Amino acid sequence: MPSISQPIADATPAFELKGRMLTLSVLRPLITDHNQLAAQLDARMASMPELFRHLPVVLDLEAVRGQPLALAELVDCLRQRGLIPVGVRAGDEADEAAAVAAGLGVIQLGAEPTRRPEPAREPPPNAGLVITQPVRSGQQIYARDGDLVVLASVSPGAEVLADGHIHVYGTLRGRALAGVQGNSNARIFCQNLEAELISIAGVYRISENIQETGRGRPVQIFLDGEALRVQSL
Amino acid sequence: MARIIVVTSGKGGVGKTTTSAAFAAGLAKAGHKTVVIDFDVGLRNLDLVMGCERRVVYDFVNVINGDANLNQALIKDKRLDNLYILPASQTRDKEALTQEGVGRVLEELAESFEYIICDSPAGIERGALMAAYYADDAIIVANPEVSSVRDSDRIIGILGSKTRRAERNEEPVALKLLLTRYAPSRVQKGEMLSVDDICEILAIELLGVIPESKAVLAASNAGIPVILDTESDAGQAYEDAVARYLGEDRPHRFLSEKKGFFGRLFGS
Numbered sequence A: 001m002p003s004i005s006q007p008i009a010d011a012t013p014a015f016e017l018k019g020r021m022l023t024l025s026v027l028r029p030l031i032t033d034h035n036q037l038a039a040q041l042d043a044r045m046a047s048m049p050e051l052f053r054h055l056p057v058v059l060d061l062e063a064v065r066g067q068p069l070a071l072a073e074l075v076d077c078l079r080q081r082g083l084i085p086v087g088v089r090a091g092d093e094a095d096e097a098a099a100v101a102a103g104l105g106v107i108q109l110g111a112e113p114t115r116r117p118e119p120a121r122e123p124p125p126n127a128g129l130v131i132t133q134p135v136r137s138g139q140q141i142y143a144r145d146g147d148l149v150v151l152a153s154v155s156p157g158a159e160v161l162a163d164g165h166i167h168v169y170g171t172l173r174g175r176a177l178a179g180v181q182g183n184s185n186a187r188i189f190c191q192n193l194e195a196e197l198i199s200i201a202g203v204y205r206i207s208e209n210i211q212e213t214g215r216g217r218p219v220q221i222f223l224d225g226e227a228l229r230v231q232s233l
Numbered sequence B: 001m002a003r004i005i006v007v008t009s010g011k012g013g014v015g016k017t018t019t020s021a022a023f024a025a026g027l028a029k030a031g032h033k034t035v036v037i038d039f040d041v042g043l044r045n046l047d048l049v050m051g052c053e054r055r056v057v058y059d060f061v062n063v064i065n066g067d068a069n070l071n072q073a074l075i076k077d078k079r080l081d082n083l084y085i086l087p088a089s090q091t092r093d094k095e096a097l098t099q100e101g102v103g104r105v106l107e108e109l110a111e112s113f114e115y116i117i118c119d120s121p122a123g124i125e126r127g128a129l130m131a132a133y134y135a136d137d138a139i140i141v142a143n144p145e146v147s148s149v150r151d152s153d154r155i156i157g158i159l160g161s162k163t164r165r166a167e168r169n170e171e172p173v174a175l176k177l178l179l180t181r182y183a184p185s186r187v188q189k190g191e192m193l194s195v196d197d198i199c200e201i202l203a204i205e206l207l208g209v210i211p212e213s214k215a216v217l218a219a220s221n222a223g224i225p226v227i228l229d230t231e232s233d234a235g236q237a238y239e240d241a242v243a244r245y246l247g248e249d250r251p252h253r254f255l256s257e258k259k260g261f262f263g264r265l266f267g268s
């Protein structure tokens, strides 16, 4: 950056004007009575005056819009306290005129740009997620929008989830939750059921309630109406 | 290239330090220049097991902080020429182990040692993560009980994501399971998990099975790595494990109570 004392060639751009998103503190008066507002402000500032010194603020007038507000006085009151009001937003015409007169800007936040709705598209076919390593205690794997295939075992303390089906080609010892977004057609398939918990579309069963007949063998688990069924393969 | 081996478990008191001392002594005995580092800052006891606690001047944290250089802090073993110990600090806390600092020390050690063994503290916090971060190989120490196996499983998962090899997408840390305090009679009674059960759950290579043995406590009380007690079952089991680590094919022993019985072969 050239220092100020250096002569600057004419062609050198003298400034840049950019649209920037800045985070500014916003002061939102909820009442129009200055004295009351000032008193509360003083109380708040007393605990951390440094935080407020030279703090640029935007006055958001939405809550008091249409009510008689002596904006010039409010601005003075803030300036006396070391705050630097820089603009107003959401005021009515009178407020905006008063703001300009007091040396403040008028900030147009405008409405959200209207977005054209995306044309509805068929979700692309999802090949699902294939895991070749054991899923260890403390690990969690989620196949979003599709099936989860685990070619190894799922340890106790591990959790596998899918929006679609779950296949475990080892022993399922941890938790398995299929159809987690509510797909009640999702199923769980495993070589060996020793699970801590199984769930389909939110209907779950804990280890204690999985009958011995279902344990230790290849099974599929599916929803039959409201009931979870464990069926030998 | 030096090989960095972390000895870790998740669960405490399962035999990491015993194993670190045995492996370090075993590798040195086999002719490899080896250093063993105690990462258990604040609870150091590798030096006790190695019998050099009265020769500690500087420690690992001193070297990391630049208060001492490696030559000042390394303790040379009295029995084995190739063996050195870098003790832990008893007074600092685990925050002293910075990733950058640990990396610097390991790099310097790698210039003159073939094997660097990192004796991890228990848990899955900073100390354990630092001990594991730079590892090439991991010896997962587990006892034949559910909680220990569960914690080992957890640590294996962490090694798969929180190590330098994982972060750099290099070949993953080589995982080797060492079952210790194995008591065949209690396995038979169903009080403990069997080797088969544990291998099925953890699904990693079985490096060895060390029997529950009185020789271990006797050796550590005497400050001698148990592997040097060549008469003892535990000493012999550790010797087998070191030989397997170095690529030898040895049958697993001590899987049943009967002395000298050569047990089933566990290929994996």
Ligand SMILES: Nc1ncnc2c1ncn2[C@@H]1O[C@H](COP(=O)(O)OP(=O)(O)OP(=O)(O)O)[C@@H](O)[C@H]1O
Pocket (backbone or CB within 6 Å): B009, B011, B012, B013, B014, B015, B016, B017, B018, B019, B040, B120, B121, B122, B180, B181, B182, B210, B211, B212, B213, B214, B216, B217, B220, B234
């Ligand atoms: N094979 C074995 N037979 C009998 N006792 C053993 C065996 N291995 C270890 N021990 C005993 O178990 C205790 C814990 O061993 P050690 O200190 O090696 O465990 P650690 O995993 O390093 O513990 P920590 O998590 O506290 O660092 C010691 O008293 C040790 O003597």
Ligand SMILES: [Mg+2]
Pocket (backbone or CB within 6 Å): B016, B017, B018, B040, B119, B120, B121
């Ligand atoms: Mg220890």
